[in-house]
Amino acid sequence: MTLWSGISFNFVVLINLIVAFYYPFISNTTGLDSRISGLVWTCMLISLAVVITIPKSGHAIRTLIASSILRFIYSLGLVPTLWILGALNVSNKVVFIVSLMGNRGTFTKPMNQVMTDFQFMYNIGYLLVCLMGMFVHEFFYSILLFDLVYREETLVNVIKSVTRNGRSIILTAVLAVILIYMFSIVGFLFFKDDFLLEVDALSTALPIVNPETVKVAAGVIGGTTATTLSSVKVMASSSTPTHPRAHTLPPSCDNDTCHKAMNNINSTVSKLQQMEEKLNSTENTTSLTETSGQDSESKERACDSLVMCIVTSLNEGLRNGGGIGDVLRKPSIKEPLFVARVIYDLLFYFIIIIIVLNLIFGVIIDTFADLRSEKQQKEEILKNTCFVCGLDRSAFDNKSVSFEDHIKSEHNMWHYLYFIVLVKVKDPTEFTGPESYVYDLVKENNLEWFPRMRAMSLATTDNDNEQNEMRNLQTQLEMTNKLVITLSQQLCDLKDQMAEQRKHKQRLGILNPAAGSMPTM
Numbered sequence: 001m002t003l004w005s006g007i008s009f010n011f012v013v014l015i016n017l018i019v020a021f022y023y024p025f026i027s028n029t030t031g032l033d034s035r036i037s038g039l040v041w042t043c044m045l046i047s048l049a050v051v052i053t054i055p056k057s058g059h060a061i062r063t064l065i066a067s068s069i070l071r072f073i074y075s076l077g078l079v080p081t082l083w084i085l086g087a088l089n090v091s092n093k094v095v096f097i098v099s100l101m102g103n104r105g106t107f108t109k110p111m112n113q114v115m116t117d118f119q120f121m122y123n124i125g126y127l128l129v130c131l132m133g134m135f136v137h138e139f140f141y142s143i144l145l146f147d148l149v150y151r152e153e154t155l156v157n158v159i160k161s162v163t164r165n166g167r168s169i170i171l172t173a174v175l176a177v178i179l180i181y182m183f184s185i186v187g188f189l190f191f192k193d194d195f196l197l198e199v200d201a202l203s204t205a206l207p208i209v210n211p212e213t214v215k216v217a218a219g220v221i222g223g224t225t226a227t228t229l230s231s232v233k234v235m236a237s238s239s240t241p242t243h244p245r246a247h248t249l250p251p252s253c254d255n256d257t258c259h260k261a262m263n264n265i266n267s268t269v270s271k272l273q274q275m276e277e278k279l280n281s282t283e284n285t286t287s288l289t290e291t292s293g294q295d296s297e298s299k300e301r302a303c304d305s306l307v308m309c310i311v312t313s314l315n316e317g318l319r320n321g322g323g324i325g326d327v328l329r330k331p332s333i334k335e336p337l338f339v340a341r342v343i344y345d346l347l348f349y350f351i352i353i354i355i356v357l358n359l360i361f362g363v364i365i366d367t368f369a370d371l372r373s374e375k376q377q378k379e380e381i382l383k384n385t386c387f388v389c390g391l392d393r394s395a396f397d398n399k400s401v402s403f404e405d406h407i408k409s410e411h412n413m414w415h416y417l418y419f420i421v422l423v424k425v426k427d428p429t430e431f432t433g434p435e436s437y438v439y440d441l442v443k444e445n446n447l448e449w450f451p452r453m454r455a456m457s458l459a460t461t462d463n464d465n466e467q468n469e470m471r472n473l474q475t476q477l478e479m480t481n482k483l484v485i486t487l488s489q490q491l492c493d494l495k496d497q498m499a500e501q502r503k504h505k506q507r508l509g510i511l512n513p514a515a516g517s518m519p520t521m
Helices: 002-022 034-053 058-075 078-104 111-115 118-135 138-151 153-163 166-190 211-215 229-238 255-295 306-319 338-384 403-410 413-425 433-443 456-516
Strands: 196-198 299-301
Touching: 002 058, 002 078, 002 138, 034 058, 058 078, 078 118, 118 138, 138 153, 153 166, 153 338, 166 306, 166 338, 306 338, 403 456, 413 433
Parallel strands: none
Antiparallel strands: 196 299
């Protein structure tokens, strides 16, 4: 679908470029110079050869299209070229609409659902505007350029920045109108004479006639080619008063035909002389009007009624950076209402220009910033979260499978889409067990068969980690048992040593009293 819509938009851009550069169209378009024509043919042939050999060369395709259109313009003409491009655009859009209807099942839907399908109705309107550009006027093609807003999400957000908080913007604008209404009442009551606006009156002189147009005013007269103004004057001056047709009539024509032709020539000469006189008078009148307009600047009162005060305040006050004070009469400091006028201008500037208008701009800018943050958040989620299982990129850190491999091979969303299409088009009698289970859930719009927050690669990795932990625990347990056995042996040895020491002390205690009881010599 994106391919067909892109082709249509490119056709529209080419058509509008031709209209912008060549409108109004001239029927007798001059041909190209032989050298430029040869260059165009060379570009066409070279780009065609490159397109045939390298089909995906975008620059060659653009060069071929541009040179072909330029060749059509100077070979067939502007209007036939526009017709060819318009017919190609209409054909492309018809193919797009037919494929859209087939994919969406439009033929099986009721009429109310078809009429409420925005994409279908949008493309129907697009096709109607294309037909109006072909059969009504070329300027209708300019409307199709707004398709760029429909194609680009950024431009859609720009429009939504105004429409999402439209109620707030409208209420703020109503507040601005109320304030301007109050300022208009004050201006009408106290500063009516200050509302003097400079105006540029339209000139009432006759339009200037191009002398070159006068020269070709004589058309085809009596089936013969007309002459220019100078040649007509020569023919008229070469005839004598007594025999006006003696020197002008060719000897091969009869009296009636030549008499009618001569009458037409004489009437043309008189009309051209009148046009010359009118041209001279027009130039004089225009020069006088320009001189008088430069000498004095005309001003008009713009606040003789309250309605005019409101219109002037809205038109001039909002469009000027300094408010209404930029267009009103500059008062003198000696006037009694000078201070009041200064306060009036400053209040209008601070309240309307600085506060109210910036409130409207702030709402629009904040809304656009919110939409941009939402778009960035969506892009971040799509970039760092699996579409199928919903696991985050961080879940695959330090794992045997990376996040990119997971979304490309294990949980490829297109594979799931192909599987859904398979169970929808496959004969139910040929279903396997899993296919039958998924088919029943798809009919109920149930997504329980999706692996939410789990993946086979992570499960395998977790099992391996558990086994490794068990092995480590077992090794640690064996080492602990060996350590306990060693400590037990050391404890037994220590007990034996302590028992021997007690026995030794007991022997010493027995011997010492016996030695003390012996008589001395």
